[in-house]
Amino acid sequence: MAKIAIITCAKIRDTSCVGCLKCFKAAERKEGEFAQYDDVRIVAMTGCGDCPGLVMPKATLLMEMADYLDRDIDVIHLGTCLLKANKTAACPIDLEAMKVKLETVFGKKVVVGTHTY
Ligand code: SF4
Numbered sequence: 358m359a360k361i362a363i364i365t366c367a368k369i370r371d372t373s374c375v376g377c378l379k380c381f382k383a384a385e386r387k388e389g390e391f392a393q394y395d396d397v398r399i400v401a402m403t404g405c406g407d408c409p410g411l412v413m414p415k416a417t418l419l420m421e422m423a424d425y426l427d428r429d430i431d432v433i434h435l436g437t438c439l440l441k442a443n444k445t446a447a448c449p450i451d452l453e454a455m456k457v458k459l460e461t462v463f464g465k466k467v468v469v470g471t472h473t474y
């Protein structure tokens with residue numbers, strides 16, 4: 358069972374991507390980037406902190422709360438919303454650099470993307 362935390366684009370989530378239904382659907386069906394797991398459970402979601410991207414402090418808070426609540430996180434996914442913001446708008450986050458930074462600081466596998474809908 359892969360326990361997943363997703364970091365989302367604060368501007369897209371619940372605006373053009375409502376209720377995070379797409380990521381929950383893909384996780385349930387093991388589609389998109391979730392196809393790599395035998396079993397998958399989304400245990401946490403948090404926004405990037407809005408532009409210009411406060412991913413590291415938000416991820417730090419998330420990990421602290423996960424520890425406090427005794428919740429394991431195996432993998433951090435950067436949501437497809439973050440990819441879309443990066444490819445189609447002026448999102449300043451360098452996704453590959455962010456992936457390396459998250460992996461280095463938290464010692465977790467980081468996957469760029471979630472669903473393909
Ligand atoms: S891509 Fe996923 S995490 Fe991002 S807003 Fe859509 S459903 Fe939510």
Ligand code: SF4
Nearest residue numbers: 366368405408410448
């Ligand atoms: S555009 Fe980028 S920095 Fe701005 S809210 Fe979305 S993901 Fe965060």
